[in-house]
Amino acid sequence: MVDPTTAPLFGVVLHLALAFGLGALIGLEREQSKSGGTFAGSRTFPLLALYGALVQAFFPDALAIAIAALVVPLTVAYVGKVVSEGDIGLTTLLAALVTVLLGALSMHSDRGAIVAIVVGGSVTILLSVKDPIHEFADRIEERERRASAKFILVALVVLPALPDRSVDMLHGLNPRFVWLMVVFVTGLGFVAYVLGRIVGPERGIALTGILGGFVSSTATTVSMAGKTIGNETLYHVCGFAVVTASIVMFPRALVEVAVVNPRLAPSVALPLGGMTVVGAIAAAALYWWTTAEQTVEPDRLKNPFRLRPALLFGAVFAVVLLVSEYATEWFGSSGLYATAFFSGLADVDAMTITVSQLASQGAVSTPVATTAIVIAAIANTLVKVALVWILGTRRLGTLVSAVLGVVIVSGLVFLAL
Known part of the structure; x- marks a missing residue:
């Protein structure tokens, strides 16, 4: 685990930058595809990733509580999106929760950072191929x-x-x-x-x-x-x-x-x-x-x-x-x-x-x-x-x-x- 009290400052900053980058990557995809709507976009997702990274770095025992605390505001925002836009898709909501976990993984350890990179890239690709996936499902x-x-x-x-x-x-x-x-x-x-x-x-x-x-x-x-x-x-x-x-x-x-x-x-x-x-x-x-x-x-x-x-x-x-x-x-x-x-x-x-x-x-x-x-x-x-x-x-x-x-x-x- 990356301990901010003992690890070099450069290492901590590097892991935080990785979390921010993964959140920004997913956020840009959500905003460019306009799938996030008013719910979340290129600013919200990096903040979610940093939230997970900071909690993991300084309060690792409280990570589960921190994620649970996000459920309330995310649910309120999701309900507002459904009411205002009529879109009941859960993809962006789930992507937001995954982004928090990716931030925590980035800060957990070097191995966790590698896993976060792989999973973050996979999530971005999965989100970006919505139309081909739906077309494939229609062909079956x-x-x-x-x-x-x-x-x-x-x-x-x-x-x-x-x-x-x-x-x-x-x-x-x-x-x-x-x-x-x-x-x-x-x-x-x-x-x-x-x-x-x-x-x-x-x-x-x-x-x-x-x-x-x-x-x-x-x-x-x-x-x-x-x-x-x-x-x-x-x-x-x-x-x-x-x-x-x-x-x-x-x-x-x-x-x-x-x-x-x-x-x-x-x-x-x-x-x-x-x-x-x-x-x-x-x-x-x-x-x-x-x-x-x-x-x-x-x-x-x-x-x-x-x-x-x-x-x-x-x-x-x-x-x-x-x-x-x-x-x-x-x-x-x-x-x-x-x-x-x-x-x-x-x-x-x-x-x-x-x-x-x-x-x-x-x-x-x-x-x-x-x-x-x-x-x-x-x-x-x-x-x-x-x-x-x-x-x-x-x-x-x-x-x-x-x-x-x-x-x-x-x-x-x-x-x-």
């Missing part, structure tokens, strides 16, 4: 909202109830870890889904591939391949979308490794990063090759927050985890590589997380884990090539095979380095 159908609510409810209820230990009945699986990974992988897809719905269906072929790759690269491949059957001249632009969706899988896998086992990430970063760079260069060349008149209407992204696909991924992940453990125990690294290849044909996420977990437990070495993840990624890339040949045209198959073939070879080269 009732069925999708119910599916999301059901998934979130199940995730929040089920996760704490699951045992955080190996269960003999489940052959040593940790149920909480399995479900946590389900929520994590689904959350990655949901972020891309939200971005896709915000930018709208006119987002363009580049974002179609990128966002589609994060939500489901396989679904994007199937969609683009099918479009070339009706119009063969679209093979350039559809091929670009397939290639982009396929290479997005590599940084996605790298994110998963970094979350599950950060120590493995540097080793995996070279082959996956190399494949991403080579694929991005190839995709850029392919994009340059397409003409401005070539357009394709992308299919709407599906909401990943659905219970049935999540449960299916959980089952696949659990099976892959068990098979990988037994294959490694019985057949060594060759057994893990075979498992990685066959599981990668269906889902690269499950294998990536599984191998990362095994490496964190010391069950496999870092080189073996890296090789297994790359094998799974290559297997999944081969699936994309097969799908465009089966569901698309010969031109699309030839184009995608050439580009992704170079990506696969580059992955093997980087792996051998």
